[in-house]
Amino acid sequence: MSNKILRLPAVKTKTGLSRSAIYARVSQGTFPAALSLGPNTVGWLEADVEAWIDKQIASSRRMQEQVA
Numbered sequence: 761m762s763n764k765i766l767r768l769p770a771v772k773t774k775t776g777l778s779r780s781a782i783y784a785r786v787s788q789g790t791f792p793a794a795l796s797l798g799p800n801t802v803g804w805l806e807a808d809v810e811a812w813i814d815k816q817i818a819s820s821r822r823m824q825e826q827v828a
Contacts, residue, residue: 765795765803774809 785791792812794802
């Protein structure tokens with residue numbers, strides 16, 4: 761498991777989501793919560809972001825199989 765911490769620009773690049781979409785999904789509980797790294801600094805565990813991406817891929821494939 762990776763303990764690498766990703767800052768927001770890297771999370772945006774990795775997920776393709778905008779800043780507002782990331783924070784909206786965090787608030788909804790559908791995206792990993794950020795870790796506080798300092799007074800005005802947050803980051804996400806790379807492993808958590810990658811697990812979220814894997815979950816999205818699996819969910820999309822299941823939906824495609826149900827339609828087909």
